[in-house]
Amino acid sequence: MSIRNKALITLFVLQFVVQVEAVENPRAPDNAAQEVGAIQSAAEVDRRVRSFIGNYCVTCHNADEQNGEVRLDHLAVRISNAAIAQQWRDVLDILNTGDMPPKTASKRPSQDELASVIGTLTENLVTAQKMLRGKGGETAARRLNRVEYINSVRALTGILIPERYVPADENGTEFNTLGWYQTFSPGVLEAYQGAAESAVETMLMEGRKPVQDSRLTRIDTPESRLLGRDESGKDSVRSAVKHYISDPRHKTGLLIYQAEYKWTHYKLRIPNHDFRGEYIVRARVAADESMQEELKFLRVHQEKAAPLYFSLHDAVDAPKVIEFKALADAEGTVELSNLRRSQLRPAITRAMKRGKPVPKIWIDWIEVEGPVYVGRHVQLREQLLQGVNERQIASSDARRILNRFAAIAFRGSPVQPQFIDDLLVIFEQELDTGKSPLESLVKPMAVVLTAPQFLYLTENKSHRSEEATPAPLASHEMASRLSFMLWKEPPSDVLLAAGDRLLHDRTFLESTLDAMIADPRFQHFIDEFFGQWLELRRFDEVQVDSKSKTSPLFDTKTRQAVRRQPLEFIKLIIKEDLSLTKLIDAEFSVFDQNMTGYYEDLQPYRSKASWNEFKQVQLTPQNQRRGGLLGMPAIQMIGSSGVETSPVERGAWIARTLLNSPPPPPPPNVPQLTVDPKLTVRQSLERHKQIAQCYSCHKKIDDMGLALETFDALGRWRSRYKDGTSIETAGHMPDGVRFANADDMKQRLLDHKDSMIRSLVEALIVYSLSREAEFTDQKLVDHLVRHSKDNGYRLKPLLLEFVSSKTFTHK
Amino acid sequence: MILNRRHFLASSTSLLALPPLQVAASETGKAPQRVVFLGFGFGFTEDFYATTFGSDYELTPSMESLQKHKQDFTVISNLWHKNARGAHGGTVVYLTGADAHGPTARNTVSCDQVAARYMGNETRYASIQVTTREKGGGHGGGSSLSWHENGTSMSGVAEPFRMYNMLFGGQGTPYEQRLAELQNEKSVLDAYVGNISSLNRNASKLDRERLDHYFQSLREVEQRIAREKLWARKPQPRVDYKLPAAELDGVQEITAMYDLILLAMQTDLSRVITYRQPIVSLLQALDIKYSAHAISHYQKGEDLKKAMIVRERKQTELFASFIDRLKATKDVDGSRLFDNCLVSYGSNLRAGHMLKNVPALVTGNASSKLRHGRHVKMPQETPLCNLWLTLLQTLNLPVKQFGDSNGVLSDLFA
Incomplete structure (x- = not known):
């Protein structure tokens, strides 16, 4: 095998003389010593690589002799452009595949030397690539992601679009606020058009003035449930109805059967329904004693939100009142149901046929209060149509309506008269096809909601062409950055009205930030920012078979609880203004009964x-192992296949998230180790040591992952493997410090808590500025980490320092 | 980057450059040539690959379903994309061979689009991109296997019922009505395009790069409308095939897509087709509980390997029955559709993280030059682009070079 592309090599050799561009290591040496993830100093990298190349490569790849047309004696170790990066990638590839130095060479590197130089070269390349990708700190235009689009449409029209209508984010492992991964296609445009049309149509056709006072409606004994049922000719239906009536409680409420398909759910029709509103629903509910314990739940299914589960364990003897916020579907309904278990169905059907009692949920009454409106422009329809005859919209009126709509939707970008002319043509055409004037507005208004001025987040960059230095944000741009970062929606009127004070009045900014953190919408920040920082997307990809013997009853609600736990923990830390280092270890945790029921040690x-x-x-002292993120099943499951644990994945997660030292991507063309069933997990991974190409990275992650082997693939505690063999948890941190077990490792991770803060800060930059954290950001990162340390590692001061930094307030 | 309306339209018209409609192929009596590229992520297990070469090579158990076609396809070893650097890069550069890894990298045109330049002018669709939108199927970015000249991804049709509607769904719509519909679509497009001009002033270079995908989509819509107008008078072909259901499992989905690809060729709606195949839904249909990525690292355990083998066998079986159907389907001139096709089947990955020696299989008799029935061993690290170039050239397209090709695979010829 030869190194490819000799043209490039020649080019490089010519360039080398003039292009030795020093890339200064931006990190201060004291930080480098302190942080595990710190990059080796440039001089150290240079020395190591040169000595390896000098010892083992230049004999054949030098000025006089260029085997394979490759010359390495001149190759600059500092990577200052893409061409040099390409050369080193070639060298690295060939070292990784083991093709060079040749087996026949008289002098060959030891495994240690090879592992070390591969590690150094890989890091050097990753670092250089990050630098070369830099865009000078520019926050570029990007499309609203899914949640932002839904919230933006809602803020504008009051209508909540179901998630599945909106194109999914394609971010993969990156933050979903990064623009560079986003693609666009006619299909995506079509999907947005469909979503926008449904929202606009609902808004226009709703036709009612928003209800001024929310109303309370009580639904007692909804016997309508039986209407129409008994007239069907089918025997099975008739017997089911008979059975239903045989329970006297049907007269005073409604019954939800367990596992009998006709009665397992109840569709609650929201009275006084307005699509722009939310409703509070209360219900008085009881469960039969005979229901299986793990099924004593009422499930609320809503198209536009995750399902809710209400425990009825304390509602067996006396009914209890539950309460939830309802978002009705297109038909204005919300579904109340049982937890179904198909395995139970045959037994229950049999019991029903014999006229025996069947476990049921009884709902005494339901109360619906609402609507409660969300969003600033609930009155938008009225504003737009004020003084207009809805049955006969004149062209001039349509122009005014469309112009006004676009002006609000475009968030300050100017609306060109030509654009409104074009929209008017669509309106007229729609009229020609026989649609009503209101219907004819739908399509042109949907065009507004799919135009780049609405669909993309942009900032005014007119300064970019003239000067290279960043310009201060306009006050509405600052409001927008804050709002999309913390609330995932366009800035509110209050934020916009704050004007320059957001930029120049730190006390004002602080109180604004406090208010935003205290607001329920801050949940978006926890879900989106922390959820992505913790890589919960990986958790969602783990498939667990709840029917399998190894993972019984790991059902949806357990899964939901496991996923929620780390976010609830973070929420608590923020609410109590505690140190973020509790994420590494804490003497407390948060649980619900789904978790305490599923995990024996809880x-x-x-x-x-x-x-x-x-x-x-x-936590009790012996359960300290459940403290911090590493004690949580969600994090343990990120490093598992749902069946087997993956110590490598777990170790890599720790390296990325807690040590801010992401292992480089696996090199291509290196064969994977085949698992030998005779070997233990640790023995299998030990084989990495024998292969230099593997060991250069795996030595930093495998041990940390193995320390967590006491948690199985679903995060259940185990003191031994299933076959009775003991679990060996001792190992070394990437910096060589020894630990005895996971608890001990957490203490060692606390020694590097600044690394975790650094990881969080860099993630914050990526998330809120929609760009990579670049080399030019390192000063800010250093400062924020120091500032955080001085302020007890609490999130609020960190956020305030960040959003008042020049990086955040400039574009 | 185009930001004013006149410029936009001028440019997209020039891209259109649609030659006058020629006499439909069916009227010349001779069936046209077609080319199909099938691609998927994650490769196979090492067990999939034949270890003997030449014309009496032995098929592996995983390839068993192809046994009856053994004389009619060629397996090629030792191909790779030298520019594909990341094992997690997906199928993004599978048909392009571009170096999309570097900091300033952009993809380049895919080989099917080069073919469409020459083979796409006489059909309703210059090319058809069949795709999947599933996450975790190992495809990486982009919307399909196909990439424009300017390196942006081409949109594809991901659901069989949509594909059906696109190909055959306009049945019975009168010409005037269809024309009016297209006019309405055009008005919407005009509004989008007109609106773009106001974006120019305050955008930076990077902003404009970001918006480029959006503009490219508008261009695609425009070309589609223009092309549809030209074709509106010609009724869509009638076929004896039912509208596929919206909810299909992976096996049904792939089967339906193969059916529709076949019908599209038979009715001469297009002569250039790519298909980015789903893996995740296939696994679900096969009741495999592991993720597609998990089983791609099948070296980690016997159960993973078993699952991976189940997948590769089923996938190959579906491909084999596609060949069955190609052979059983009559073309316009009475010959077999199989005799007028070139079909390529493969993945960007071999197994695990191996980017070298990727799976490559070619079938179809569209070119008499190819001598099938062999396992051809090329020298190590032969560019996969050489295969793409070879396919283009055997279709008699005037293409001298493609991607990083450095020659044709003359070993494939008789």
């Missing part, structure tokens, strides 16, 4: 946990 906390919310629980 059962002692059962009495303290609730079914419907996560509560803070003080």
Whole structure:
């Protein structure tokens, strides 16, 4: 095998003389010593690589002799352009595949030397690539992501579009606020058009003035449930109805059967329904004693939100009142149902046929309160159509309506008269096809909601052409950055009205930030920012077979609870203004009863946990292993296939998230180790040591992952493997410090807590500025880490320091 | 980057450059040539690959379903894209061979689009991109296997029922009505395009790069409308095939897509087709509980390997029955559709993280030059682009070079 592309090599050799561009290591040496993830100093990298190349490569690849037309004696170690990067990638590839130095060479490197130089070269390349990708800190235009689009349309029209209508984010492993991964296609445009049309149509056709006072409607004994059922000729239906009537409680409420398909759910029609509104629903509910314990739940299914589960364990003897926020579907309904278990169905059908009682949920009454409006422009329809005859919209009126709509939707970007002319043509054409004037507005208005001025987040960059230095944000741009970062929606009127004070008045900014953090919409920041920083996307990809013997009853609600736990923990830390280092280890955690029920070692906390919310629980000393993120099943499952644990994935997660030292991507063309069933997990991974190409990276991650082997693929505690063999948890940190087990490792990770803060800060830059964290950001990152340390590692001061930094307030 | 309306339209018209409609192929009596590129992520297990070469090579158990076609396809070893650097890069450069890895990298044109330049002028669709939108199927970025000249991804049709509607769904729409519909679509497009001009002033270079995908989509819509107008008078072909259901499992989905690809060729709606195949839904249909990525690292355990083998066998079986159907389907001139096709089947990955010696299989008799029935061993690290160039040239297209090609695979010829 030869190194490719000799043209490039020649080019490089010519360039080399004039292009030795020093890339200064931006990190201060004291930081480098302190942080595991710190890059080796440039001089050290240079020395190591040169000595390796000098010892093993230049004999054949020098000025006089260029085997394979490759010359290495002149190759600059500092990578200052793409061509040099390309050369080193070639060298690295060939070292990784083991083709060079040749087996026949008289002098060959030891495994240690090879592992070390591969590690150094890989890091050097990753670092250089990051630098070469830099865009001078520019926050470029990007498309609204899914949640932002939904929230933006809602803020404008009051209509909540179901998630599935909106094109999914394609971000993969990156933050979904990064623009560079986004592609666009006619299909995507079509999907946005469909979503926008449905929102606009609902808004226009709703036709009603928003209800001024929300109303309370009580639905007692909804016997309508039986209407129409008994007239069907089918025997099965008739017997089911008979059975239903045989329970006297049907007269005073409604019954939800367990596992009998005709009665397993109840569609609640929201009275007084307005699509722009939310509703509070209360219901008085009881469960039959005979229901299986793990099925004593009422499930609320809503098209536009995740399902809710209400425990009825305390509602067996006396009914209890539950309450939830409802978002009705297109038909104005919300579904109340049982937890279904198809395995139970035959037994229950049999019991029904014999006229025996069947476990049921009984709902005494339901109360619906609402609508409550969300969004600033609930009155938009009225504003747009004021003084207009809806049945006969004149062209001049349509122009005014469209112009006004676009002006609001475009968030300050100017609306060209030509654009409105074009929209008017669409309106007229729609009229010609026989649609009503209102219907004819739908399409042109949907064009507005799919135009780049609405669909993309942009900032005025007119300064970019003349000067290279960043310009201060306009006040509405600052409001927008804050709002999309913390709330995932366009800035509110209050934020916009704040004007320059957001930029120049730190006390004002601080109180604004406090208010935004206290607002329920801050949940978006926890879900989106922390959810992505923790890589919960990987959790979502882990498939668990709840029917399999190894993972029984790991059902949707357990899964939902497991996913929620780390975010609830973070929420608590922010609310209590505690140190973020609690993420590494804490003497408390948060559980709900789904978790205390599923995880045996958590059962002692059962009495303290609730079914419907996560509560803070003080951990007993022997359960300290459940403290911090690493004690949480969600994080343990990120490093598992759902069946087997993956110590490598777990170790890599720790390296990325807690040590800010992401392992480089696996090199191509290196064969994978084949698992030998005779070897233990640790023995299998030990084989990495024998292969230099593997060991250069795996030595930094494998041990940390192996320390977590006491948690199985679903995060259940185990003191031994299933076959009885013991679990060896001792190992070394990437910096060589020894630990005995996971608890001990957490203490060692606390020694590097600044690294975790650094990881969080860099993620914050990426997330909120929609760009990579670049080399030019390192000063800010250093400063924020120091500032955070001085302020007890609390999130609020960190956020304030960040959003008042020049990087955040300039474009 | 085009930011004013006149410029936009001028440019997209020039891209259109649609030659006058020639006499339909069916009237000349001779069936046209077609080319199909099938691609998927994650490769196969090492067990999939035949270890003997020449014309009496042995098929592996994973390839068993191809046994009856053994004389009618060629397996080629030792191909790779030297520019494909990341094992996690997906199928993005599979048909392009571009170096999309570097900091300023952009993809380049895919070989099917080069073919469409010459073979796409006489059909309703210059090319058809069949695709999947599933996450975790190992495809990486982009919307399909096909990439424009300017390196942006081409959109594809991902659901069989949409594909059906696109190909045959306009049945019975009168010409005037269709024309009016297209006019309405055109008005919407005009509004989008007109609006773009106001974006120019305050955008930076990077901003404009970001918006380029959006503009490219508008261009695609415009070309489609223009082309459809030209074809509106010609009724869509009638076929004896039912509208596929919206909810299909992976096996049904791939089968339906193969059917529709076949019908599209038979009715001469297009002569150039790519298909980015789903893996995730296939696994679900096969009741495999692991993720596609998990089983691609099948070296980690016997269960993973078993699952991977189940997948590769089923996938190959579906491909084999596609060949069955190609052979059983009559073309316009009475010959077999198989005799007028070139079909390529493969992945960007061999197994695990191996980017070298990727799977490559070619079938179809569209070119008499190819001598099938062999396992051809090329020298190590032969550019995969040489295969793409070879396919283009055997279709008699005037293409001298493609991607990083450095020659044709003359070993494939008789």
